[in-house]
Amino acid sequence: MMEKRTRILVRYADTDQMGVVHNANYLTYFEVARTEYLKDLYTSYKAVEEAGFMFPVTGANLSFIGNLKYDDEMVIVTRMQSFKGARFTMEYEIYVGDRLVHKATTGHAITDKNMRPVNIKKVYPALYEAFMKGLGQPV
Amino acid sequence: MMEKRTRILVRYADTDQMGVVHNANYLTYFEVARTEYLKDLYTSYKAVEEAGFMFPVTGANLSFIGNLKYDDEMVIVTRMQSFKGARFTMEYEIYVGDRLVHKATTGHAITDKNMRPVNIKKVYPALYEAFMKGLGQPV
Amino acid sequence: MMEKRTRILVRYADTDQMGVVHNANYLTYFEVARTEYLKDLYTSYKAVEEAGFMFPVTGANLSFIGNLKYDDEMVIVTRMQSFKGARFTMEYEIYVGDRLVHKATTGHAITDKNMRPVNIKKVYPALYEAFMKGLGQPV
Amino acid sequence: MMEKRTRILVRYADTDQMGVVHNANYLTYFEVARTEYLKDLYTSYKAVEEAGFMFPVTGANLSFIGNLKYDDEMVIVTRMQSFKGARFTMEYEIYVGDRLVHKATTGHAITDKNMRPVNIKKVYPALYEAFMKGLGQPV
Numbered sequence A, B, C, D: 001m002m003e004k005r006t007r008i009l010v011r012y013a014d015t016d017q018m019g020v021v022h023n024a025n026y027l028t029y030f031e032v033a034r035t036e037y038l039k040d041l042y043t044s045y046k047a048v049e050e051a052g053f054m055f056p057v058t059g060a061n062l063s064f065i066g067n068l069k070y071d072d073e074m075v076i077v078t079r080m081q082s083f084k085g086a087r088f089t090m091e092y093e094i095y096v097g098d099r100l101v102h103k104a105t106t107g108h109a110i111t112d113k114n115m116r117p118v119n120i121k122k123v124y125p126a127l128y129e130a131f132m133k134g135l136g137q138p139v
Helices: A025-041 A045-050 A125-135 B025-041 B045-050 B125-135 C025-041 C045-050 C125-135 D025-041 D045-050 D125-135
Strands: A004-009 A057-064 A073-084 A087-096 A099-109 B004-009 B057-064 B073-084 B087-096 B099-109 C004-009 C057-064 C073-084 C087-096 C099-109 D004-009 D057-064 D073-084 D087-096 D099-109
Touching: A004 A025, A025 A045, A025 A057, A025 A073, A025 A087, A025 A099, A025 A125, A073 A125, B004 B025, B025 B045, B025 B057, B025 B073, B025 B087, B025 B099, B025 B125, B073 B125, C004 C025, C025 C045, C025 C057, C025 C073, C025 C087, C025 C099, C025 C125, C073 C125, D004 D025, D025 D045, D025 D057, D025 D073, D025 D087, D025 D099, D025 D125, D073 D125
Parallel strands: none
Antiparallel strands: A004 A073, A057 A099, A057 B057, A073 A087, A087 A099, B004 B073, B057 B099, B073 B087, B087 B099, C004 C073, C057 C099, C057 D057, C073 C087, C087 C099, D004 D073, D057 D099, D073 D087, D087 D099
């Protein structure tokens, strides 16, 4: 199973008046992490969209274990948790040093440009093989 | 059980190049809805913070059923789902007209300014009573 | 000259750890104000885009006179400052009660979908007439 | 005169339905660039705040020359343009490859925690000397 580590530095704009990162920014961090995972696995998400496909978010599950503060350098560990048909799930852990501050999953559909689900085994086999490799499963 | 309906108009800045609202903005919409719920139930969240308390987000569970587009007027139906000790959960449904586009819950801790959990039944009884009223339960 | 007043309540997510609204959000507020101005003047910006036109931002000039805080209700006073050819400039003042907290202008191009400047007097005369009305000038 | 080059990759969340980076995000990019400039010049902005000082934005002047797209790698060239008393101005240019896409300045006050202007020559001489060095001027 492939695993990608992504470093992100907390921006000032990410904080709120509680003095920690506002909760909505975590979804943006995961997007950055997912994009880097995909680049390592196969290609850029930009290329995926240019090929006529999209991965819209269908669900998200966030567990806030600790906080992120301004100028913290987080490491996001990203894996593909599952993939079946036109759906896949990614999982993420955020660390600051040894401290686990967040765990999450995001669910995605695999669609064409009109947001209709597609079977990539048929229409985008190179991506299908990459996803199977990401899961650590034989194609 | 109390229920609050909040209207929000989708801003241009909320969209991304998929042509729909970017997923991270939903957490911001729920925050607006939660704030209005609390104002109707008892007081402003601003007053809660000035009284020395905070409701940091501890978890979130989002289900994207449909999409929101620029200039859509959404109605968010907000309820308190549970409340026990120093924790509570809110639930949300987003509608555009009759169309349900999103369901979600957010979990919250009730803490002091240093993010230590507090028992509001003891230290903030007026808020405790309001929360019980929100749940539709006897104090 | 037309003038539009837009009310916006500061969201918690808009604040940063300085305890005031983060500077980048002002551009989003102006976008909301500009959208409401246009709706009052002629039509929705959504309809403008559907008609095949766009108003990309070409410049912005922001003066921070005071601060906005969480839960402040601001009033944005919006006017068209100038309009010539394929360019126009909007001006904004933000008040909280009687207190002026911000002044700004944004410059815009009027383009087709490929971001090429267009002469609306020829290709979108109804918008041209609305803009002249906004400026308080004879068509 | 010191000059800092900062690389930022455009995030998907930064785009809007025009298919380019939404204008409000530029102010966030400049904040990242300014932070890196300051780290190279003297210390982190985090340390500045911990020492009891802040640099709130008092003005901004943005010129959109071109567009930024998803996954573009921009280079921001940052310099201190002026510094006098309790005020300073930063200037920025954004390039994608050889293409200049944006020019901007941001004005800042130098204040204590209560947003009162301070004379750093007296109260924070090490920062004063760093700023003079940034400008390329003798202390």
